[in-house]
Amino acid sequence: MAHWLIAGASRGIGLELARRLAKQGERVTASVRSERGRATLATALAPLGDRGRILSFDTRDQSQISAAAAQVTEPVDVLVANAGAYGPKRQTALDMDFEGALDLFSVNSLGPLRVAQAFLPQLRLGERPRIVMMSSVLGSMALAGTVNAAYRASKAALNKFAQCLADELRPAGVAVVSLHPGWVRTDMGGPGATLSVEESAEGIIKVVESLTLSDTRRYVDYRGVDIDW
Template identity: 40%
Template sequence: MNIVITGANRGIGLELVRQYLARGDSIHAGVRTPERAGELAALAESSRGRLRITACDVALETSVRALAASVSEPVELLINNAGVRSRERADGVEELDLADATRTFEVNALGPLRVTGALLPLLRRSRGAKIANISSGLGSIDNTSGGAYGYRMSKAALNMASRSLAQDLRDEGIVTVVLSPGWVRTDMGGSDAPTPVTESAAGLIGVIDRLTPRDSGGFFDFRGERIPW
């Protein structure tokens, strides 16, 4: 399978690359700063050409277009994984950093749309292509804890974008879903997170493998359970 993964230099993205390579897939990895992606580069060296790394800042149109131009084969799976956690130091609305919230929205909500739009011609060349947008349970409107305004709002916007994509691309046979990796033990999730990154990535891969057109527009966790919008 030919796969494009953004945000592939660390955490969940890196582990997805590792596990897809282990089963024989080919991957185009988009990372903002390839020179800092040492572990990814090591995987590329041993991949026998099945892993190619391209600089890609999903907040920049020119960078996203460069990623798309580096891919010549039909894309069977696009995983929009690149994302940032807002740098909020307090949960109260009085302390909300609107500039940071705007940056978070630019990356987490608009970034996947940029990448999807740029790669859509290649997705259309693949029969039964899939788009998996990595979101978060914090993006669910079923919010009982508050706070995290910038991050929550950006992921809720991504969820809505995914629903629209599912409707717009349904007749072309392209499946679009939102996936939550859970609270994962990564740099972003922190050391207190209960889920190992290997478990989360393996779960996400399993969910993606099982997707059918009937699932398009759905919001699932890494175990395959539906999440309330």
């Protein structure tokens, strides 16, 4: 039984990951940003009893994250930094909402790094510790495209942080990967996306369960297929 910590589990992929892991009998700690999503997440974690826990924090707020991390005293085996946002309506290189883009970088790029740093002591105590940065194929520098520029750049920055974190933590035995969940039918992905949250979550769990230190610094999708940085 592994202890999974999912940052951002009030809806979509994070919620489905929590639900599936609870059914598998894993220990799950999951976070919400506001109280609106707590009831739904609590229902998903109900089968776990006291092996399920809900934390509250905004990944933009270091003090909230630190306070939440202080509540977790047991080892963490897997950290999934899932919380993210799409960003402002205006986000092309020729028409950018700069304030909105800065906030997006705080959520998508720095937020996962804040969470990883805060929970690193628990991860160091875990069995086969793994950090999963929830990225996107749109963060690939090899992928052409001009729309969603701020979102793309925020995920590219996240990928670079994941690389640096992987190099820093390899000596400690902590594996770090960037993971693209696929184009998923969520509030962010929209109804026209190709994958259900169930399909994405099932693939993510399989990939994460198979990760070893030899996989650190990889950029993969929900099937375990490598993506060009």
